[in-house]
């Protein structure tokens with residue numbers, strides 16, 4: 333093919349994508365890659381572990397010991413002791429038989445949902461589930477049924493109406509990433525027992541934070557025995573990156589043998605696993621971080637008069653352009669707040685997603701609440 337033919341092909345694709353990009357501008361939906369700047373009110377580093385000296389040291393020592401890359405899939409030459417060690421430690425943390433480490437929560441969710449539900453099965457999914465859960469379900473041959481957010485009664489009705497032979501799965505987040513509210517896990521467990529359904533819980537924003545050990549809302553709700561699998565990111569409260577799928581010995585072994593994102597991908601870089609081991613130690617040794625996080629979240633919720641308890645506080649604004657304008661005003665005052673727009677959230681519900689972290693002082697929270705009120709009133 334000659335260079336001029338290539339140029340023609342590229343131009344044709346350009347004609348398709350340029351109007352799309354322009355439409356994003358018109359709708360106020362174009363995203364910008366903005367570096368962190370100002371006081372952190374938006375990251376998921378809830379416990380401040382991404383900057384913890386022990387984690388940095390653990391990772392640096394592992395770099396010197398193990399090098400930087402794993403060099404292959406874990407089923408080939410990419411396997412390392414640090415992976416199995418951190419998986420054992422994570423399983424003990426969650427109270428499960430076994431866990432499996434993935435290089436991201438996105439991949440962990442894709443792995444679980446593209447591997448277990450099969451043709452003839454049904455997956456019941458909360459309408460506000462994360463994109464990675466949705467994408468995983470799209471890769472599955474099972475039928476998908478979406479139920480209204482946190483609606484136990486409706487889920488019960490749907491499960492009762494089921495008359496097929498296949499396995500049923502219920503898929504939810506324990507702490508919803510964009511709404512900051514908690515899924516009613518105990519009620520789901522009850523329904524799953526009644527209907528023989530398997531419960532899959534994404535603990536992305538709860539792991540490291542909730543429960544006496546800090547292992548998540550499954551622990552806090554005391555439903556560990558009834559959860560089929562949980563997916564737990566290590567890039568949020570754990571401060572590092574990657575994710576653990578936790579569950580029974582046989583379910584995890586099945587993933588090792590069958591999950592394509594596990595099999596056909598280079599293993600994570602080993603020093604990350606070393607840093608996560610340290611993160612788990614720090615979570616056990618420094619429970620005051622979690623206590624401070626909850627106290628700060630409570631304090632800010634009080635100032636803003638928002639019900640709930642979690643560290644994720646949504647301020648729903650509605651219109652995309654206005655959400656961006658309010659976020660910009662706060663950024664100009666030194667607060668790193670980001671606007672969240674569709675398709676991440678439903679149309680008409682653009683918002684600021686305020687994420688509290690344990691390092692914010694009450695004085696800063698007070699200043700932030702004043703600035704937010706002023707920006708919203710303009």
Ligand SMILES: Cc1ncc(COP(=O)(O)O)c(C=O)c1O
Nearest residue numbers: 436437438462464509536565567
């Ligand atoms: C609920 C939920 N699940 C899964 C993920 C994906 O996790 P990761 O960022 O580790 O890919 C996220 C993060 O964006 C999330 O919020």
